[in-house]
Amino acid sequence: MTLPPALRRLTLAVHIICSVSWIGAAAAYLALGLAAQLSQGGELVRAAWLAMELTGWYVIVPLGCLALATGLVIALGTPWGLVRHYWVLIAFGLTSLALAVLLLHMPGVTATAALAAQADDGTAAQLGGDVLHPGVGLLVLVFVAVLNVYKPRGLTGFGQRTRSRRLRPAADSS
Amino acid sequence: MQRAASRPAVPRWVKVLGIVLAALLVALLLAMLMTGGQHGPGRHQPTSLGSAGATVPGVSLVIGIR
Numbered sequence: 160m161t162l163p164p165a166l167r168r169l170t171l172a173v174h175i176i177c178s179v180s181w182i183g184a185a186a187a188y189l190a191l192g193l194a195a196q197l198s199q200g201g202e203l204v205r206a207a208w209l210a211m212e213l214t215g216w217y218v219i220v221p222l223g224c225l226a227l228a229t230g231l232v233i234a235l236g237t238p239w240g241l242v243r244h245y246w247v248l249i250a251f252g253l254t255s256l257a258l259a260v261l262l263l264h265m266p267g268v269t270a271t272a273a274l275a276a277q278a279d280d281g282t283a284a285q286l287g288g289d290v291l292h293p294g295v296g297l298l299v300l301v302f303v304a305v306l307n308v309y310k311p312r313g314l315t316g317f318g319q320r321t322r323s324r325r326l327r328p329a330a331d332s333s
Numbered sequence: 334m335q336r337a338a339s340r341p342a343v344p345r346w347v348k349v350l351g352i353v354l355a356a357l358l359v360a361l362l363l364a365m366l367m368t369g370g371q372h373g374p375g376r377h378q379p380t381s382l383g384s385a386g387a388t389v390p391g392v393s394l395v396i397g398i399r
Contacts, residue, residue: 245347313344
């Protein structure tokens with residue numbers, strides 16, 4: 160199935176906006192996680208965890224879901240395909256992995272934010288921050304974005320067979 | 334020779350990426366083994382929250398102080 164040009168452009172626009180926003184939101188989350196990690200003040204740690212929970216559930220998770228969904232639609236609705244080119248397949252795999260880790264990670268963030276909300280300043284200050292997941296996640300997202308821009312060559316076995324089938328009738332007729 | 338031509342080689346950048354990702358995965362698994370698998374939020378929970386709060390990260394921490 161091929162998307163009509165107008166719908167393809169709309170989906171691509173939403174995909175770019177969501178993907179880039181996901182990177183920005185992850186960077187903001189990492190700043191909060193670092194602040195909580197480095198701070199000795201209970202108030203700042205508490206505020207950071209509450210902000211991380213809200214940012215995570217209401218900004219990062221929806222953006223991640225939308226970026227993955229629109230990416231899938233574009234891949235399946237254009238000649239690029241999902242499994243024809245290595246860069247598309249790898250970008251899809253890494254994005255799915257990042258989203259899965261995010262969804263598994265967020266309940267822990269909610270629990271820690273609830274703990275921070277109830278704890279006194281001294282206890283909240285001991286909660287620490289959240290650096291590893293957002294840090295690695297940000298690297299993965301940036302890598303996927305670079306992959307999407309450069310689109311390095313390389314057809315998968317399936318892509319090669321599909322191209323051969325498309326070229327064969329033309330070769331036979333000549 | 335013909336077989337090699339019909340089955341295209343995997344691009345070098347894919348091979349390099351695969352090796353890097355495999356190395357990172359091994360490093361991650363080793364790090365998780367060395368830290369006892371605790372790497373998420375709540376791994377630095379204060380011990381002043383009681384035994385349930387100190388030992389079980391995540392949701393049970395909240396339940397532990399309620």
